[in-house]
Amino acid sequence: MDFASHITRLPIPADSARGLSALQATAIADPRLGDLIRGAAGCSPYLAGLIEREADWLPDALAHEDIVAREMSGFETLSAEALGPALRRAKRRVALWTALADLGGVWKLEQVTGALTDLADRATDLALRVHVAAEQARGKLPPSQADAGGIVALAMGKMGAGELNYSSDIDLIVLYDDSAYAPDDQYEARASLIRATRKAAATISDNTDQGYVFRTDLRLRPDAAVTPVCMSISAALAYYEAEGRTWERSAYIKARACAGDLAAGTRFLRELRPFVWRRHLDFATIQDAHDMRLRIRQHKGLHGRIEVPGHNMKLGQGGIREIEFFTQTRQLIAGGRDPDLRVRGTVEGLARLAEKGWVPPDVAEELTAHYREHREIEHRIQMVNDAQTHSLPNSAEGIEVIARMMGEGDTAAWSARLAARLSRVEALTGDFFAPGEQCARPALSPEAEAIVARWRSYPALRSARGREVFARIEPDLLTRLTAAAHAEEALARFDAFLAGLPAGVQLFSLFEANPQLIDLIVDICGTAPGLAAYLARHPEVLDAVLAGSFFSQWPGGAELRRQLDQLLAAALSAPDGGYEQALDAARRWAHEGQFRIGVHHLRSLIGAEEAGGQYADIADAALAALFPVVAAEFAHRHGPAPGRGAVVLGMGSLGARQLNASSDLDLIVIYDAAGQEASEGRKPLATRAYYARLTQAMITAVSAPTAAGRLYEVDMRLRPSGRQGPVATSVQSFRDYQMSEAWTWEHLALTRARVIGICGTDAAALADEVEALRVEVLQKRGSDPRVMPDLAEMRARIFAAKAPDGAWEAKIGRGRLQDIELLAQCFALRAGSPVRAAQAQLRTGPRLGLIGREDAEKLASARRFLWSLQCSGRLLTERPLDMTNLGKGGQAFLLRETGMASLEDLAARLAEAAETTGAVIDGVLAGLEAQAG
Secondary structure, eight states, X not given: OOGGGGOOOOOOXXXXXXXXXXXXHHTOOOHHHHHHHHHHHHHOHHHHHHHHHTTTTHHHHTTOSOHHHHHTTTGGGOOHHHHHHHHHHHHHHHHHHHHHHHHTTSSOHHHHHHHHHHHHHHHHHHHXXXXXXXXXXXXXXXXXXXXXXXXXXXXXXXXXXXXXXXXXXXXXXXXEOGGGSOGGGHHHHHXXXXXXXHHHHHHHHOOBXXXXXXXXXXXXXXXXXXXXXXXXXXXXXXXXXXXXXHHHHXXXXXXXEXXXXXXXXXXXXXXXXXXXXXXXXOTHHHHHHHHHHHHHHHHHTOOSSOOSTTOBTTTSTTSHHHHHHHHHXXXXXXXXXXGGGOOOOHHHHHHHHHHTTSSOHHHHHHHHHHHHHHHHHHHHHHHHHTOSOOBOOSSHHHXXXXXXXXXXXXXXXXXXXXXXXXXXXXXXXXXXXXXXXXXXXXXXXXXXXXXXXXXXXXXXXXXXXXXXXXXXXXXXXXXXXXXXXXXXXXXXXXXXXHHHOSOOHHHXXXXXXXXXXXXXXXXXXXXXXXXXXXXHHOGGGHHHHTSSOTTSOOOOHHHHHHHHXXXXXXXXXXXXXXXXXXXXXXXXXXXXXXXXXXXXXXXXXXXXXXXXXXXXXXXXXXXXXHHHHHHHHHHHHHOSOSTTEEEEEEEHHHHTTOOOTTOOEEEEEEEEOTTOOBOOSSSOOBHHHHHXXXXXXXXXXXXXXXXXXXXXXXXXXXXXXXXXXXXXXXXXXXXXXXXXXXXXXXXXXXXXXXXXXXXXXXXXXXXXXXXXXXXXXXXXXXTOTTHHHHHHHHHHHHHHHOOOSSTTOSSSSTTSHHHHHHHHHXXXXXHTOOOOSHHHHHHHHHHHTSSOHHHHHHHHHHHHHHHHHHHHXXXXXXXXXXXXXXXHHHHHHHHHHHTOSSHHHHHHHHXXXXXXXXXXXXXXXXXXXXXXX
């Protein structure tokens, strides 16, 4: 390497004589190198001493770039006594080489800090290994197959991130893999590895006549006041699970295994992920981090006006720690949901946050530039006398030295720019941490005051932390609620929402950090009590609103399936994951998707038809992704699915892709054992029993309520023979039943059947066969003369069994949705048509001469109106529509969705649609019966 040709900047010597003396000792003739050495030594007595001490080594060393590997080559063979002096010599030389590369701009910041970190990693590994080997040689450490006796050092803080500075402590947590030792050997192993740890720390940190390698801090371990310097991995995991604190979560963002048994360390960090990275967006960490910032400032006396002399570049206002806290806190907030944010470096963290939309790109870019310069200034402060300090000198002369090391001749101008940068960092980061200005609490009516007064008794506000955070958002929340279009309803619905929350700290912190969410909750509470109740049951779905894509274009079924497949794979492979965790991940994913559809519908971003299709997309993806997961779990005990496998048919509204916010799923499972009589597994099952139990396992996976809620209610009554038939049917039995035994209503249901999910070795081909069989049944059975009389009889039974559910019923009754859709299915059956959607099925009627085009259009128009009323009503409430209970906000939403001006107009349109449609259907059926007769 031609070091001189890579020099891009030069320090200005503060003491020219000292700089010249150091240069003369090296006998370096290159003028560019000479200027660098004079500047470095002329500003730093420490570097001047190193240059003179290593004068014979330096000229040749500057030609080699991999300085750490070169200087530590062969150290693995050294004894414990020889290792300490060798490490100290390597430290001197690496420190000198990297200082010159830093001051001369030969290396970027990351290369400088990376080399110092590499030196620390190697020193720690060598020291641990040599002392563990000594314990083994003395017979004090019980036998083990583990690397380095199972001991591992975790690099924390700047060392973990690869960001060490010139006089950094190295923060280590030393653990050992207790699973590597027999139960009877645990005590002896623990005592031996504690001794090895203490000796390794001394090898690195003792300040001898040759100096030290790194000051070593082991106090970040769990409960450091009472625990030994080396503790077992199982004890550490137990501590973090029971007692871990926010600052420890933050510390583990940067943690990595750096020495010893790296595999054991990696396993430990993998098992610790749920502690560090919370599943939900964790805005409660903002206040924790803010409190920590204030405590540091108070303890160090670092608050007040920013002044350059004496300013602490690490902990002071606008300093390095501010940028690190800003970055780490945002990583903690969102990293549980997005693994891409789980990076250790500050600069890389800012870049990822900007890429994912958590930090504006210009802010990330500006903070990155400030961070780099802050770190370079910190390095120069430490280079002067190898001092463990982060504070600028108090004297004018000392400030001038730092400015000259930065290559600046105008100290006053340099100081002014630095003060401006510190203030700018303080402004950029402070707004994020510090709670905003509170608005005044609005005046409330006595009735409203009575509602607000009872909030303190709700579960979400029982904790002191919950009350503290809520107190900060309450004025803004009440202001927005009282300004809502239907304020009294909004307040009452928010009251019901708040009463249903099991806990509040996370959600209230979410609102505090993202006030726009308060507008959304006010909108929901003022309009859609059903959606508000859903939100109270699943408050975590608000995380999705902040994920960046909530209001973007709908991704479509294929992309949803890809997302969920990826999510399930991650849940299954995670160290804390497994089958149940995958099912919960699917539930949360579906809840977020359903909430998104509801919000889009509520805000008129989509209409009822689009909403129906999107709800179906969510259900399709959930079933398609989960069925193979359920089958794989079932196969662990009972072996792979016998024969070709099985398919899940979506029936009814799912098959027609017309779901609403409270739809259940009508399903049928069909399998083909291909002659195989039983499964081949640890606990084999006969084929029929295998598929029956697999189907029950799938129903449980979809419908069982858990802590993450329920995915869907499932109805299997459309299977052959209904409740009396097996829950899974062989493809041959299904064919025989449909061709010879099925009732007309079952053939009508088949017009909307659709393969949703598959499992098995040849299930894709089975799916094609089932679809072909469906069309064959429709074509052969649709011409049966009993179709129309059966439909008329079925219609009469439906009307007799269930009257319309209230004055605003859109689905049940003569001339309503179900009536129209039954006729549409009849058309599809008579035509032997594969189409499933009601509108497409209606269009087959005129083509067959079963209905006039004008009457068909009347039915299609009425169906669109009735579906808008049904889909919108189900978003507002799961109960029958009651306009009085629904309130003015819900009424306005229904009027907007149906295109009506008033409730009177809506009632008239509903009555007119039902009467007109009922008359058309009566006439069609009468005419067809006459033709058949």
